[in-house]
Amino acid sequence: MKVIRVSPEEKLEEKLREGAEIIKKGGLVAFPTETVYGLGCDALNEKAVERLFRVKGRRADKPLILHICDTSQAYEVAEVCRDAEVLMDDFFPGPLAIVLKKKSIVPSITSGGSDKVAIRMPANRIALKLIELSETPLAAPSANKSGGISPTKAEDVIAEFGDEIDMVIDGGETEVGIESTVIDLTVKPARILRTGAISVEELKDVLGDVEVVEKRSKEHYRMNADVKIVDPSAVPEVVRHQLKEGKKVGVCAFEKTIDFMLETLDAEKLKVFRVKDEIDYSKKLFRAMRELNDCDVVIFQSVQEIGIGRAIMDRLREVSRHRSD
Numbered sequence: 453m454k455v456i457r458v459s460p461e462e463k464l465e466e467k468l469r470e471g472a473e474i475i476k477k478g479g480l481v482a483f484p485t486e487t488v489y490g491l492g493c494d495a496l497n498e499k500a501v502e503r504l505f506r507v508k509g510r511r512a513d514k515p516l517i518l519h520i521c522d523t524s525q526a527y528e529v530a531e532v533c534r535d536a537e538v539l540m541d542d543f544f545p546g547p548l549a550i551v552l553k554k555k556s557i558v559p560s561i562t563s564g565g566s567d568k569v570a571i572r573m574p575a576n577r578i579a580l581k582l583i584e585l586s587e588t589p590l591a592a593p594s595a596n597k598s599g600g601i602s603p604t605k606a607e608d609v610i611a612e613f614g615d616e617i618d619m620v621i622d623g624g625e626t627e628v629g630i631e632s633t634v635i636d637l638t639v640k641p642a643r644i645l646r647t648g649a650i651s652v653e654e655l656k657d658v659l660g661d662v663e664v665v666e667k668r669s670k671e672h673y674r675m676n677a678d679v680k681i682v683d684p685s686a687v688p689e690v691v692r693h694q695l696k697e698g699k700k701v702g703v704c705a706f707e708k709t710i711d712f713m714l715e716t717l718d719a720e721k722l723k724v725f726r727v728k729d730e731i732d733y734s735k736k737l738f739r740a741m742r743e744l745n746d747c748d749v750v751i752f753q754s755v756q757e758i759g760i761g762r763a764i765m766d767r768l769r770e771v772s773r774h775r776s777d
C-alpha cells in the first residue's frame with residue numbers, strides 16, 4: 453500500500469493523478485472527505501466494488517454512497533427530483549447524502565441490490581479533485597472494517613487495512629468528524645436515515661415535513677469498554693462511583709465539566725478527553741472512542757439534541773448499545 457501526503461496548499465493534480473489511475477484500473481484508494489476518510493473505488497466497476505465489499509467485510513445488502521464532484525454527475529446515476537435539486541443547491545458540496553431512484557448504469561452490487569442510490573458531493577478539495585481525475589463517481593464507505601469506528605486520520609486507515617488496499621491519501625484530520633446526514637427523497641415525507649452535520653432543523657426548513665428514522669440499525673460502532681451516556685451535572689458522581697469499584701475509567705466531556713470534576717477527584721486510573729463545544733465534540737468523537745477504548749468503562753457527557761447534538765447523541769446511543777465482546 454502506498455501512502456501519499458497532500459496538504460491543501462499544494463498543486464493537487466500532480467499528487468492525485470496516480471490515485472486516479474489506480475481507481476481507473478479497479479483499485480481501492482482511501483481518501484479524506486470533510487466528514488471521515490472514505491475507501492473509494494470506481495462505483496460503476498462491479499469487480500472493484502466486489503473487492504471493496506470483501507476488504508471491508510461489509511454485508512452485501514448495505515448500499516454504498518456515490519461521491520460526485522459536480523452536480524451534473526448526479527443526473528447520470530440517479531433520477532433527480534425537484535427536492536433533490538433544491539438540496540443540492542443548498543448543501544452540495546457538504547455533509548449530506550441524498551437517496552434517489554437509481555439509473556441502470558449503477559451496478560446493483562453498488563446499491564446493495566436496491567433500486568435506490570445515495571449521492572453526495574464532499575466538501576474537500578482532495579476528494580473533489582480525485583473524483584474529477586478518476587472520471588467516474590466513487591463508491592466510498594467510511595474507511596474502517598465493518599462494525600468499526602469511522603476513521604478521521606490517515607493513520608487510522610493504515611492501521612486498519614495495511615496492504616489490503618492500494619493507496620491512502622493523507623490529507624490530515626477531517627473537519628466534521630462524523631459521517632454525512634443521509635436523507636431518502638424517494639418517499640414522502642422525506643426520511644432522514646442517518647443524522648449528521650446537516651441538521652434535521654435545516655432540512656425541515658427547506659423541505660417542510662421530514663421524518664427521522666429512529667433506529668439507526670445499520671450502523672454498528674463498537675467499543676471494548678462499557679459505554680455510559682451521562683448528563684454533565686451527574687458526570688463527577690458517576691465517575692466517582694465507577695472509580696470506587698476499581699474500574700479504569702474514561703471520560704469525554706466539555707472542558708468545564710472535566711475541570712469541575714478534577715477539583716474533587718483523584719485523577720489516577722482516570723483518563724480524560726476534553727472537548728470545547730458541540731462542534732468540537734463531533735469533530736473529536738471518534739478520536740475519543742479510539743483513545744478511551746482501553747478503559748473498562750467510558751462516560752460520555754450528553755448534549756442537547758438540537759443541531760449537530762442530535763447526530764452526536766445518535767452515535768453515542770449506538771456505541772452504548774453494541775459492545776464488541
Ligand code: TXA
Binds near residue numbers: 517570572645646671
Ligand atoms: O460521510 C460519509 O457519508 C462517509 C464519507 C466517506 O463520505 N461515508 C460513509 O459511508 O459513511 P458508509 O458506507 O459507511 O455509510 C453509508 C450509509 C449507510 O448507512 C447506508 O445504509 C446508507 O448510507 N445508504 C447508502 N446508500 C443507500 C441507499 N441507496 N438507500 C438507503 N441508504 C443508503
Ligand code: MG
Binds near residue numbers: 593594602
Ligand atoms: Mg460506515
